[in-house]
Amino acid sequence: MNLVVTIMVTTKGCYAMQISSRFSVGVHILSLLAINPNEHHTSEWIAGSVGTNPVIIRRVLGYLKKAGLVHVRAGSGGSTLARELDEITLLDVYRAVEVVEEGKLFHVHDQPNPSCPVGANIETVLQLLLVKAQHAMEGVLEAVTMKELVEVLSNQIKTKSAGE
Amino acid sequence: MNLVVTIMVTTKGCYAMQISSRFSVGVHILSLLAINPNEHHTSEWIAGSVGTNPVIIRRVLGYLKKAGLVHVRAGSGGSTLARELDEITLLDVYRAVEVVEEGKLFHVHDQPNPSCPVGANIETVLQLLLVKAQHAMEGVLEAVTMKELVEVLSNQIKTKSAGE
DNA sequence: TTTAGTTGTAACCATATTAGTTACAACTAG
DNA sequence: CTAGTTGTAACTAATATGGTTACAACTAAA
Numbered sequence: 375m376n377l378v379v380t381i382m383v384t385t386k387g388c389y390a391m392q393i394s395s396r397f398s399v400g401v402h403i404l405s406l407l408a409i410n411p412n413e414h415h416t417s418e419w420i421a422g423s424v425g426t427n428p429v430i431i432r433r434v435l436g437y438l439k440k441a442g443l444v445h446v447r448a449g450s451g452g453s454t455l456a457r458e459l460d461e462i463t464l465l466d467v468y469r470a471v472e473v474v475e476e477g478k479l480f481h482v483h484d485q486p487n488p489s490c491p492v493g494a495n496i497e498t499v500l501q502l503l504l505v506k507a508q509h510a511m512e513g514v515l516e517a518v519t520m521k522e523l524v525e526v527l528s529n530q531i532k533t534k535s536a537g538e
Numbered sequence: 539m540n541l542v543v544t545i546m547v548t549t550k551g552c553y554a555m556q557i558s559s560r561f562s563v564g565v566h567i568l569s570l571l572a573i574n575p576n577e578h579h580t581s582e583w584i585a586g587s588v589g590t591n592p593v594i595i596r597r598v599l600g601y602l603k604k605a606g607l608v609h610v611r612a613g614s615g616g617s618t619l620a621r622e623l624d625e626i627t628l629l630d631v632y633r634a635v636e637v638v639e640e641g642k643l644f645h646v647h648d649q650p651n652p653s654c655p656v657g658a659n660i661e662t663v664l665q666l667l668l669v670k671a672q673h674a675m676e677g678v679l680e681a682v683t684m685k686e687l688v689e690v691l692s693n694q695i696k697t698k699s700a701g702e
Numbered sequence: 703t704t705t706a707g708t709t710g711t712a713a714c715c716a717t718a719t720t721a722g723t724t725a726c727a728a729c730t731a732g
Numbered sequence: 733c734t735a736g737t738t739g740t741a742a743c744t745a746a747t748a749t750g751g752t753t754a755c756a757a758c759t760a761a762a
Contacts, residue, residue: 390558390636390637390638390642391556391558391637391638392638392639392643393555393644393645394554394645395645395646395647397644398645398646398647398660398664399647401660401664402647402650402657402660410656422651422654423650423654423656423657424647424650424651424657425647425649425651425657426647464667472554473554473555474554474555478556479556479557479675480557480561481556481557481559481562483559483566483588483589486566486587486588487586487587487588487589490586490587491573491695491699492566492570492573492574492587492691492695493566493587493588493589494695494698495691495698496566496569496691499687500562500565500687503628503678503679503682503687507676507678507679508675510674510675510677510678511643511671511672511674511675514667514670514671514674515667515671518667523663523664527656527659527660527663530659530662530663531655534658534659535655
């Protein structure tokens with residue numbers, strides 16, 4: 375006799391907000407353009423490396439193009455870097471893909487009671503601090519250029535392939 | 539002759555992700571408990587200052603309670619601080635309300651192609667940096683205690699009421 | 703012991719973002 | 733001209749968020 379018991383486990387439970395993967399996809403794209411300069415980088419080719427749909431890539435490319443980070447050839451296809459690697463910081467990419475608005479990482483509740491002393495003053499006091507926190511985070515992104523990131527990436531690629 | 543022109547402007551256009559206002563609501567609640575220690579802080583009373591629904595307040599109070607930051611009296615109602623103000627950092631509140639998971643502020647695309655050198659290595663390289671950025675942000679929150687925040691808040695309240 | 707008021711939750715709802723997908727017009731190089 | 737590509741619009745599914753109603757469980761005070 376065979377007894378098969380199937381237990382369904384729902385992954386649900388503790389989700390929370392996250393900054394859109396548009397950012398990491400953008401970094402991935404720029405890395406590809408830098409590391410394989412001779413490829414014909416169509417959105418389909420890039421999508422194959424990122425592991426997603428070509429349209430997603432075209433959307434992110436649209437942001438990067440709008441920000442002046444890449445050139446995209448319509449028709450014949452293919453993208454190239456529009457700026458030197460050491461002239462692109464991670465913050466540039468982060469801003470390009472518009473994942474978080476300037477000074478608005480934190481959503482502060484916006485209808486506090488103005489006739490309550492705390493309600494009337496909490497917003498400004500908090501906002502000041504939260505913007506500071508946001509800037510600290512963005513400062514780290516600003517301190518790293520795509521050139522540095524690609525160097526680390528290249529080293530890791532070499533190390534790995536050497537280790538095989 | 540009267541000519542009335544109504545122009546509808548949709549606010550839509552440049553939204554982006556934000557960290558839930560549960561955090562700012564949590565800070566608001568703790569400030570109220572600290573500044574008006576003699577009040578009977580029912581969820582309804584607090585909701586009046588925050589400008590929202592009592593259930594929202596009870597939800598956030600649930601998080602704060604779970605984290606050991608407040609005591610909540612069921613039945614008779616009312617909440618009080620469970621810890622000294624200088625023993626509560628903004629990071630404690632932020633963690634309590636579970637707005638962002640540890641090390642997961644950034645969503646990194648998770649199906650890069652392992653047979654592509656870039657795809658196979660980008661995740662680890664990026665993740666390292668992004669966690670660093672997240673920590674920088676959280677470090678700012680950790681450096682501020684509720685005591686400090688309430689002091690700034692109190693001063694601003696005094697200044698304002700004196701200026702009238 | 704009753705009662706009035708409160709908390710803790712579940713169950714909904716509307717809204718918005720995100721990632722993915724299909725479809726197609728416009729474009730471009732050969 | 734044509735094959736292949738980009739740029740976009742339109743749609744979907746999944747999920748988070750903030751708000752709301754409803755109600756059982758609880759507690760203090762009359």
